[in-house]
Amino acid sequence: MTRQGRVSANRPPAAGSAGSTDVLVVEDDMPVRSLVRNALEDIARVREAADADEALTILEDGKGCMLDVMLVDYKLPRRTGLELLRLVNARWPWLPAIMMTGFGSEELAIQALRAGARDYLRKPLDVRELRRVVTACARSKPSPVERAAHTHDAQFPVAHSGLRHALAFVRDHFAEPITLSRVADEARLSRFHFCRLFQRRVGMSFRTYLCGLRIARAQALLADRELTVTEVAYAIGFNDLSHFDKVFNRVVGMSPTVYRRSLWTLPEQ
Numbered sequence: 001m002t003r004q005g006r007v008s009a010n011r012p013p014a015a016g017s018a019g020s021t022d023v024l025v026v027e028d029d030m031p032v033r034s035l036v037r038n039a040l041e042d043i044a045r046v047r048e049a050a051d052a053d054e055a056l057t058i059l060e061d062g063k064g065c066m067l068d069v070m071l072v073d074y075k076l077p078r079r080t081g082l083e084l085l086r087l088v089n090a091r092w093p094w095l096p097a098i099m100m101t102g103f104g105s106e107e108l109a110i111q112a113l114r115a116g117a118r119d120y121l122r123k124p125l126d127v128r129e130l131r132r133v134v135t136a137c138a139r140s141k142p143s144p145v146e147r148a149a150h151t152h153d154a155q156f157p158v159a160h161s162g163l164r165h166a167l168a169f170v171r172d173h174f175a176e177p178i179t180l181s182r183v184a185d186e187a188r189l190s191r192f193h194f195c196r197l198f199q200r201r202v203g204m205s206f207r208t209y210l211c212g213l214r215i216a217r218a219q220a221l222l223a224d225r226e227l228t229v230t231e232v233a234y235a236i237g238f239n240d241l242s243h244f245d246k247v248f249n250r251v252v253g254m255s256p257t258v259y260r261r262s263l264w265t266l267p268e269q
Contacts, residue, residue, distance in 0.1 A: 089116030
């Protein structure tokens with residue numbers, strides 16, 4: 001296999017599904033890659049990498065911004081799946097990742113989630129569960145607001161170090177009751193100059209950016225059935241459930257409850 005991702009082209013994708021979802025599967029076992037490709041080919045375009053370095057090459061070539069989900073095997077040559085997850089989470093934090101492994105244990109599952117995985121699949125893979133989890137992750141991917149924010153981050157080293165520092169602060173504390181004044185202080189700017197610079201460099205207002213981060217996180221948390229909608233709202237910085245419902249509806253186009261229900265609607269096999 002070459003060091004560039006391959007795209008499955010066995011049969012035409014189903015309308016409205018495969019054309020809008022791109023999946024990268026990082027797995028050194030060819031039969032497993034084949035199983036994943038065949039299981040997903042009618043709902044997604046599948047790219048393949050045999051190891052972590054090959055996956056990073058695909059991401060660094062600019063294809064990372066096109067991906068919706070990444071499936072990562074735990075046991076890979078040279079770098080483990082956990083190492084790859086940490087690298088991807090640091091550089092492409094909006095990309096949902098799913099850990100796959102035949103070494104199933106609660107401790108490994110916790111390590112995977114801490115490394116940035118959104119979900120965890122045990123081998124041998126169950127096709128129905130694989131399709132459900134990939135569909136849920138694709139639907140819970142961060143909004144264009146968050147993607148745009150990370151895209152703009154690459155420009156900040158040559159633009160404004162204070163703004164770069166403020167953005168890092170917001171990403172670390174967005175679930176807390178942070179204020180515009182506090183973030184402007186992190187940038188060492190007045191509120192007026194911070195808002196003007198933020199709009200010019202990031203392409204959106206600070207409040208829109210903060211809202212995008214919170215709602216993107218809410219989408220990921222709503223995939224967890226153990227959390228109530230109220231708990232999700234509090235976890236991302238909303239103290240008023242009705243306000244959370246209103247904002248989520250405005251950004252996503254449906255209520256948190258309807259969105260959660262959509263995550264568990266299985267695609268037809």
